[in-house]
Amino acid sequence: MVELGRKVGYLERISICRNVERLFTNFNVCAKYDKTFTAAQLSKALMNVIHKRPVLACNFFKLTEEDNAITGYTDWELQTLNKIRFDEVVTFEHREAFDGEFLNEINKIIIPVMVQNPLWRIRVVEVPNGDQYVFMYFDHSIFDGLSGKRLHQEICRELSKTEGDEKQIEYIFDRERDAVFLPERPDAPCEDFDCYRPRIWDKLAFIIPILFPRVVKAYGYVASLFNKWVPNLKKNPKFNTKQLVYSTDTTSVIFNIKPEQLQQILLFCRSRKLTLTPYVQTIVMQCLEEVFFSRYDPEKVFSTESAIPIDARKNLPAEPYLLGCLASVYSVHTAPIMGRTLEAMRNTQTRLNKHLENNGVASLRELGMIRYIGYEKFKMFISKPVRYTLQVSNLGVVKEEKEDAYNISQLYFGQNLGMRYYWSCCIGTTAKGGMNVVLSYLPQFNDLYDGKKRVMDVCVEQIKEKLVSFANSEIS
Numbered sequence: 001m002v003e004l005g006r007k008v009g010y011l012e013r014i015s016i017c018r019n020v021e022r023l024f025t026n027f028n029v030c031a032k033y034d035k036t037f038t039a040a041q042l043s044k045a046l047m048n049v050i051h052k053r054p055v056l057a058c059n060f061f062k063l064t065e066e067d068n069a070i071t072g073y074t075d076w077e078l079q080t081l082n083k084i085r086f087d088e089v090v091t092f093e094h095r096e097a098f099d100g101e102f103l104n105e106i107n108k109i110i111i112p113v114m115v116q117n118p119l120w121r122i123r124v125v126e127v128p129n130g131d132q133y134v135f136m137y138f139d140h141s142i143f144d145g146l147s148g149k150r151l152h153q154e155i156c157r158e159l160s161k162t163e164g165d166e167k168q169i170e171y172i173f174d175r176e177r178d179a180v181f182l183p184e185r186p187d188a189p190c191e192d193f194d195c196y197r198p199r200i201w202d203k204l205a206f207i208i209p210i211l212f213p214r215v216v217k218a219y220g221y222v223a224s225l226f227n228k229w230v231p232n233l234k235k236n237p238k239f240n241t242k243q244l245v246y247s248t249d250t251t252s253v254i255f256n257i258k259p260e261q262l263q264q265i266l267l268f269c270r271s272r273k274l275t276l277t278p279y280v281q282t283i284v285m286q287c288l289e290e291v292f293f294s295r296y297d298p299e300k301v302f303s304t305e306s307a308i309p310i311d312a313r314k315n316l317p318a319e320p321y322l323l324g325c326l327a328s329v330y331s332v333h334t335a336p337i338m339g340r341t342l343e344a345m346r347n348t349q350t351r352l353n354k355h356l357e358n359n360g361v362a363s364l365r366e367l368g369m370i371r372y373i374g375y376e377k378f379k380m381f382i383s384k385p386v387r388y389t390l391q392v393s394n395l396g397v398v399k400e401e402k403e404d405a406y407n408i409s410q411l412y413f414g415q416n417l418g419m420r421y422y423w424s425c426c427i428g429t430t431a432k433g434g435m436n437v438v439l440s441y442l443p444q445f446n447d448l449y450d451g452k453k454r455v456m457d458v459c460v461e462q463i464k465e466k467l468v469s470f471a472n473s474e475i476s
Helices: 010-020 039-052 100-106 145-159 200-211 213-226 259-271 276-296 341-356 361-372 375-383 443-447 455-475
Strands: 005-007 027-033 058-062 076-080 083-085 090-094 120-126 132-138 171-174 251-257 304-311 327-334 388-398 408-415 421-430 434-441
Touching: 010 076, 010 361, 010 375, 027 145, 039 090, 039 120, 039 145, 039 171, 100 132, 100 251, 132 145, 145 388, 145 408, 200 213, 200 361, 251 259, 251 443, 251 455, 259 276, 259 434, 259 455, 276 304, 276 341, 276 388, 276 421, 276 455, 304 341, 327 341, 327 361, 388 408, 408 434, 434 455, 443 455
Parallel strands: 090 120, 304 388, 388 421
Antiparallel strands: 005 076, 027 132, 027 408, 058 076, 083 171, 120 132, 251 434, 304 327, 408 421, 421 434
16 A cells, blocks of 8 residues: 655754745756757656656645644655646746746745655746746755756756647646556655764764863964964954845856866866866955955954865665765864965865765765754754855766757756855756856845945856966966
């Protein structure tokens, strides 16, 4: 007998809380395919993808009338929907351009729980030259950026099987009609796996800073005397805005690094045994130091903290966990770069390599500590805007499938900042389209001017220029 629901996991409880309490809106993955398609073709492709990925036909539902503050979101369930009507989850629209303004609109949308529609939506944006941008946005509870990338690839594969003369399918999912495609029960939460279970030393590492904050602070100061990349917080406080920002409002800009420019960057990275993420993280952070921080508070020289998402899929069964919210965060707290660009890149790379020696299990087990935290504590944690300076999230390169008629020619990845980040740098890359960067930040940063120039505009231009010029100058 098919079970149509399962109890929520503890990480899912946090995502539901962020949704219900409006603490996060969505993340998005957009692709331009190398051929156009009709609504009828897309409806058939989506139906076939849902048959293979039934988690796309789920949403969360509350089972009792008790207040969430009392139940701590434990009385929720992930359930398979009755039906999904194509026109309720997919829209086609015409715009003059696909740009940051469109992302800013999307960043305000929360995909609702407790409704008979899934936790994703698609907007197909058609621009005057005939190009189509397939814009998918998601709730973060059971999806992540790599899920979005994977879904675009699977949609392309299914579009390649269409003939072009299909009739539009009204219901792309029907629980009765599609029962044969449903598993016996929805897939278990990823945190049920051993890689999310903290060991005794993980628990100690979590508890000691809470019990002995002065000891930890003293240790950090001593470490800064022997390691120049460990920040002295008295001398270089971590960047924070002068007042806490209790808002999820997000401003985004998009820019592209051309394929030939990207090849020069990758050539430089390989020659220095670097990967792309530390390269981008360092360039963006150095530009923020030189352009933004120096004007935001000229009397201070800030240290910074970057968040780098770590994919958990290597620690999980390949099926069915291709889709899911399967990432943890590795934190890099560093002293000011102060022009030491290559050194900073190598420092981040070394720390990241060490963390990844065991497939990033340490950050997964740190995330697993949430299972021991009650509702009041985790609500306080996710509601207070304690923000990382920067998040850098890289989806990697989309590989072209030569046997498919449809392929991804451009990939874009963006997200709402929620209460967690001041800046976010999301990267999507294809061989034909190069590297697309979506840089997001708090809207209030646009209020800072240097003369007549808006500081963030100057900062974005410098980031774009230095991403290319630093690699070229080092190679030459």
